[in-house]
Amino acid sequence: MPAKCLDADVLSKIKQERSEAFLVKLIDLFLKDGPMRIQEAWDGGKAKDFKKAALSAHILRCLAENIGALSIRDLAASAEISASGGKESAIFLSNILFDLEIAFAETRACLLITRQGISEKT
Numbered sequence: 241m242p243a244k245c246l247d248a249d250v251l252s253k254i255k256q257e258r259s260e261a262f263l264v265k266l267i268d269l270f271l272k273d274g275p276m277r278i279q280e281a282w283d284g285g286k287a288k289d290f291k292k293a294a295l296s297a298h299i300l301r302c303l304a305e306n307i308g309a310l311s312i313r314d315l316a317a318s319a320e321i322s323a324s325g326g327k328e329s330a331i332f333l334s335n336i337l338f339d340l341e342i343a344f345a346e347t348r349a350c351l352l353i354t355r356q357g358i359s360e361k362t
Contacts, residue, residue, distance in 0.1 A: 245350040250308025260358045267355045270307050274300060274344055278337065281319055285333045293333060294323035300340075307351070311343040 254263045277300040284293030301316035303309075315336055322333040 245309070245311065245347055246354065247308030247310055250306075251354065254307075260361070264355055264358055266307055267351045270303050270309070271348060271351060273303060274312070274348075277303070277316075278340055278344060281323070281333075281340075282337055285323065285330060285337065288327060288330070290323045290326050290330075290333075294320050297323055304347075309347045309351075312340065312347050315340040315343055 280296035297319035304312035322329040
């Protein structure tokens with residue numbers, strides 16, 4: 241699993257402190273909610289509702305932090321900061337959200353591989 245994609249220590253800690261079944265549920269939640277949060281951030285930016293965009297990015301950042309999705313965490317933090325800058329930062333927000341969509345696709349692939357590895361053991 242590429243280091244830039246997922247933090248193996250976070251995944252290991254979840255498995256140790258909770259369970260592999262809990263990690264699978266967390267992966268599923270992230271894969272379900274992540275795209276919705278990205279879309280909400282896009283919608284907020286397009287509507288010039290930067291508070292909505294910042295909140296969506298903040299929630300995504302927290303979800304990513306919990307599962308060790310490093311690039312998502314960092315880009316969501318940047319989107320949150322950019323959205324907090326209002327319309328002066330709107331162009332930067334669009335660029336960050338575009339990068340966030342690409343990073344999410346990469347992270348999704350990593351998470352699906354991780355999930356499949358857990359499922360094959362049980």
